[in-house]
Amino acid sequence: MKFEKPIYVTMPSLAPLSEVDAYLEQVWKSGIMTHNGPLVRRFERDFATWSGLPHLVAVANGTLAIQLALRALGMPPGSEVITTPFTFIATLSAILYEGLKPVFVDIDPKTFNLDPAKIEAAITPKTRAILPVHVFGNPCDVDTIDAIARKHGLKVVYDAAHAVGVKVNGKSVLEYGDVSATSFHATKLLNTSEGGGIYAADERIDRTLRELRFFGYDDAKSVVRVGTNAKMTEVNAAIGLANLAHLDDVLSDRLAKYTLYADLLSRSDALAFQKRSDGCNHSYFPVVFRSESALLKADEALRRENVFARRYFWPSVNTYRTIVPDAERCAISESLAERIMCLPLYGKLSEDAIRAIAGIVLESAEGAA
Ligand SMILES: Cc1ncc(COP(=O)(O)O)c(C=O)c1O
Incomplete structure (x- = not known):
């Protein structure tokens, strides 16, 4: 059965427009569009409260x-940052953009996250930090990673772009490491259209981050460091505040849809899935095929029915020869990247559509097996 309208891998979770409008009216009334305005400050406060952060x-x-x-931690140029090859390009480009050297450590084949057991062998006198990613909202082994960092005097920055709503040991996963960085991009569980959030428990780092995002100005408007313009606008905060009111519903809906996919697909030996830890937010539904050709066959079968899944993450970022020509090989990540695909998963996706998509994937994978 061909879907009349294309089904994409994701669609933004959006509050009713009238709820966004109520916030936008405040922006129009105040005339404040940006510069750490009242809605940005409220979004920061309300998201922090929702997450249990100060x-x-x-x-x-x-x-x-x-x-x-990375910049707030003040590492010398060329410092080595141990990171994962199984991530979106942004993790790698952020390290390079800051003049630091990525050192790739392979992933755990089950959780798809940086393998803590391989970190210590990659530490050199130049290593200053570890930058793991909570892949698909599945939390890293934060206790082990943070303990390794403490033992070797290293900093930890978590790429928590997928990790809104993820909890470990009863608290937000953003509380682990020295700094956590999340994303409020349109495709994320909580979206401000474009946007991001940073949490650092240390008040000095928190202050430095605020100066960095605002041209290097401190509260007294003195330039105290080289900064940039990384401010969130009031319009983005308005969208975020409206969406935040629905975040609990978004999370429970994802869990229900993830569970339905998993129930339908896990009966096949031709497919494998991410091993999830407690606290995972089920923001994506990744499925792993036995071979790249099996994946391509399923992708083609889906496209014929007007369904557009996404090869995510692909390729393994250590293989981007133009920007990391001498990067370490990472066999597990490279193999996984060739065989993994995320299936459509978003609020308005119907149960019938999930059943139909799972049926196409099953039929194709079993045929290829
Ligand atoms: C793992 C990961 N890190 C970082 C980012 C960058 O986030 P943004 O798109 O908000 O810049 C993304 C975005 O999709 C991501 O998937």
Whole structure:
């Protein structure tokens, strides 16, 4: 059965327009569009409260969130940052943009996250930080990673772009490490259209982050460091505030839809899935095929029915030879990247559509097996 309208891998979770309008009216009335205005401050406060955090620094996007997090830690140029090859390009480009050297450590084949057991072998006298990613909202082994960092005097920046709403040991996963950077991009569970957030428990780092995002100005408007413009606008905060009111519903809906996909697909030996830890937010539905050709066959079968899944993450970022020509090989990540695809998952996707998509994937994968 061909879907009449294309089904994409995701669609933004959006509050009713009237709820956004109520906030936008405040912007129009105040005339304040940006510069850490009242809605940005309210969004920071309300998101922090929702997450159980004391504060948050809202920024223009999740990529700048990682860059500012790295910059705030004050590492010398060329410092080595141990990171994962199984991520979106933004994690890698943020490290390079900050003049730091990525050192790739392979992933755990089950969780798809940076493998903590391989970190220590990659530490050198130049290593200053570890930058893991909570892949698909599945939390890293934060206790082990943070313990390794403490033992070796390293900083930890978590790329928490996928990790809104993720909890570990009963608290927000953003509380782990020295700094966590998340994304409020349109495709994320909570969206401000474009946007990002940074959490650092240390008040000095928090202050530095606020200065970095605002041209290097401190509260007294003195330039105290080299900064940039990474401010979130009032319009983005308005969208975020309206969407935040629905975030609990978005999370429970994702869990229900993830569970339906998993029930339908897990009966096949031709497919494998991410091993999820407690606290995962189920923001994506990744499925792993036995081979790249099996994946391509399923992708083609879906496209014939007007369904557009997404090869995510692909390729493994250590293989981007133009920007990391001498990067370490990472066999597990490279193999996974060739065989993994995210299936459509979003609020308005119907149960019938999920059943139909799962049927197409099953038929194709079993045929290819
Ligand atoms: C793992 C990861 N890190 C960082 C980012 C960058 O976030 P943004 O698009 O808000 O810049 C993304 C975006 O999709 C991501 O998936």
